[in-house]
Amino acid sequence: MAAKLRKREEIPAQYKWDLSHIYPDDAAWEAALADVLASGKKFAAWEGKVAENPRQAIREYFDLNQQAEPVFSYAFLRGETDNGDPVAQGLRARASQMGVQLSTAMSFFEPELLSLDDALLAEIAADPAMADYDAFLRNLIRQKPHTLPAEQEKLLAMMGQVAQAPNHIFGMLTDVDMSFPPVQMPDGTTAELTEGTYSQFIRSEDREVRKSAFDGIMNTYGSFGSTIAATYNGSVQNDVFQARARHYATARDARMEPLEIPTSVYDNLISEVHAAIPVLNEYLALRKALMGLDELHMYDLYTPMVKDFHMELSYDKAFDLVLEGLKPMGEDYLAKLREARVGGWIDVYPSKGKSSGAFSSGNLRDVHPYVLLNHNDNLSDTFTIAHELGHSMHSFYSNTNQPAPKSDYSLFVAEVASTCNEATMIRHLLKTFADDKKALAYLLNHFLEQFRTTVFRQTMFAEFELIAHTMAEQGQPLTRESLSKAYYELNQKYYGAVCTVDENIANEWMRIPHFYRSYYVYVYATGLCAAVSLSDKILSEGESAVRDYRKFLSAGCAVPPIDALKLAGIDMSSPEPIRRALGVFKDTLAQFKAVIMA
Template identity: 45%
Template sequence: MGEVKKLKTRGEIESKYKWNVEKMYATDELWEEDFKRLQKIAPKLGEFKGKLNNGKALLEYLNRYVEVSNLYEYLAVYAHLRGDEDTANSKYQVIKDKISTYGAEYSAIVSFFVPEILKMEESQIKNLIDEEPGLKLYDFFLEQIMEKKPHVLSEEEEKLLAAVSDCLSAPRNIFGMLTNADMTFPIIKDEDGNEVELTEGNYSVFIRSKNREVRKAAFEALFGTYERFKNTVATSYTSSHKNFIFKSKTRNYNSALESSLKPDKIPVGVYHNVVNTINKNLTSLHRYVDIKKRLLGLDEIHMYDLYVSVIDDAEFNVEYEEGVELCEKALEPLGQEYLDIFREGIKEGWIDVYENKGKRGGAYSSGSYNSMPYVLLNYSNQVNDVSTLAHEMGHSIHSYYSRKTQPYIYADYVLFCAEVASTTNECLLMDYLIKNEKDKAKRLFLINQQLEGIRTTVFRQTMFAEFELLTHEKMEQGESLSSEELCRIYHDLNVKYFGESMVVDKGIDMEWSRIPHFYRDFYVYQYVTGFAAANSFSQIILNGTEGDVERYKGFLKAGGSDYPINILKDAGVDMTTPKPLEDTIRRFDELLDMLEKEISE
């Protein structure tokens, strides 16, 4: 019997595979010194309360706010990086708690600022900027605050809303407690005939099983359990809607949808464009279902057949250094400057590469305005790890560009733009891998991977977005939605999206009840817009001119210096039009053509 491979401790990982957090603070004592400085200077911001109607005072406050916020974020980033590299290290859990606790205190110190600005008239703000030239830097920052003015209530009303905020978040909390703590699932048999308790975690494994009886059993057991709680979950779902509709009306928005999109100045037409454009192109998804049915050799294709791969898993073993080289080759169309930044990140210790005992799972990109970017990976030599490397470095180089180009106040980008650069890198990588992979089995695997990515990110999330829109609109019109009505709406959407070939099993009618994102109103459509924008950018980068690449880099450099729709449009992608989504459907169709051609040869 072979020796069991043990997970390495943090100390056993080679330094070249660890992020260089010491560049932020060489010792923890230096962190403590800065933390004490933060505690000393942050409360002084409170001294400006009631004085912001003076140009010099407003400028001094904003400059000091930038200094203090910069320091707070720097301290917080160091603490969470140290805490995540070994969650069992109690010393770093203590400093994480310390800075987190102080974060709440700091928020309270500066909480007077926005209400005080909103008490002023727009003309008054303009006069202050004209009188004090230094305020021109903050013009757009103040404009964004003033945009909220029609939707901010009186001081007493705001206090009242704040006081009931916990009550208004109750539906989401109830949903979380029910599905995470109280709900249990039946025993099913795995591929080897062993009895296994189904969980939300292992469901994703069973629904991909090559054994049809296993995935059918998992499907029926999961959704059968949710059906037993359908009235409770329907009540939490509709109560969440009621709360959101109440808040949107209270804040004088025309609809719940507008209240979600308007703060980032995203027209409601963008949301409708997503739903309408995908609806016009559902024949591509229907074709996908037909091909899948044929390749699986099924007389009938059911909802529980959607996630099983039509391609046998290919054996990949991509060492980290090889993964880095593949990313470099795939990202060559972005130009020498971009590649130099990528290589700098590898060389200078942006990345924490391998899993170690106690390390946080998953992957992310982090960093603060004054630090270099940091990337957490748990690299295990799979092709998906290469994709994750490209993705997270996309985030990090986006942040690198924006922090180098923009002042602190505009360096962060909003959620609507946040996944674009990272997904653009993934699209470039997949295009490179598919074009250059010589092994047929691996190439088929890669084609199928990207197909599944588009199906689940674009088609599925649009169906979710349409369900949200329909249920909000019905409730805004005064309709009450029972669990039966929610199931009917969801069933009809599945019939429409997946087409005549799909047997829409009754169990899928309950899928709406297990989607936690539905408790963040009108959130999921941004997965679709982000992917569509990224796909368009990748095609522009691959097929365009050097000027097109420079425009894309302009997007990376823009940070939050303008509204997201404008930033993307300036770079060449207009999300108010159907084109980016149509480009994505075109790529989906190309991949289906590739799949059929590869299999027929």
């Protein structure tokens, strides 16, 4: 049983973030909210007049967004630490109301800008006086051929609610209506099985427990298989419809082109991961041997291979370890981390009413990033500190080096800086703990599992999505049978050489909520590969690689994400970084074997 949750006021101030850096109190927030609403009204006067002075309209549009940001962030962050506080929830509700008001008041802006002449837009984008807005204009111009006449855009917008239906149906079915059979525990009792508790049961050292949980989950989804297939079909058909309506060749292009990611990135990922399946199998064979199993089943993949390891890491010790592990990132990076530690950036401990999980919020250019943690005294949560501060540092460097319209980094690189910190820290700590066999085995196991679940598993998901969308685009029916067959064959391809691929794994695609946000999961795999390649460069090349990495962190969205990574010497349009990262996987496996056999 976990220790009783503390009340927020029982936690010393040094372990809480300080929101007074944004506004001294709620009254100041109220005043700022009123100012934003007034500015919104003023901006609405541009309606129908953007063509008269587009340069000025663009400036005022971004100024208004900038002005609104702290009002949103303060209300959001204030609510995160006590979800039961009615005052905080009131602030949040009013901030979101403000958001609706603003987006309604500003909705004419982009269509009016898009209706300007191509030549004029290009001229504004090239105007040195408008350099702060060139990335925004570059995107706008690229979007133009995919923007429809106003009447048709209106129709598409009216379809918005309908388009969301498959996602809502999936959520209702799986979060509300569906329930799972209880799991039989070794002591004869039963335990409740939910999507939440499944992740613990599937890691259980008791094979009956994990098998019972696995069957309970997979068979229950299977019993709703036709409904879920019809729901997913609706989602895929909508993707195909939206893509065709907007003149994209495929649904994948419609997702990747706006992010300026060539589809070769996706194809390279799949082919390089395929080439590394033999290494995955070598890893699985080792797992099978270490677990002493005759057959490795799909429910045997998540149990930790290293037992009896626990490192007691209070937050202060954990932070020291993060600073030690991130030494390769350079002195000014470390200095900023020390500042974050004492500067009111971080909310450390769980407390009553606080949101679970962890995140970094980096939108406040004029203040600093804020980090929410729920620290427990262990190594896994120590990596979370490094991960979230990776996000914060990415925001910090982009915010300080780019003007506001170019400071937000792209979704494609969103997990690069965070996982680069984790990879760097793990590999550096291997040296720190060179004499501690248990610690080494734990770290290596952690890293290997990260590869399996993030690179191999997410790439398999990406492949599944591509198959489903291609089938729909070719007019083939998406049914329970066709989808489950495709998913089962993928599992055979990835795991079949070593694992017994249980039949009910064919239902697993049915429980993945990410599939309702299509062509997104590949970013996890490419992000980890880019991060591991970067950390490999930093660790092997030192200072010059650190300097280049800083350029990437500082780039925001000033250049397309592929070019931002090129600044750090990583070319994601080639297979090389994927290959390099999978090479690190191979080396890590060899190291793990050496430690285990020693």
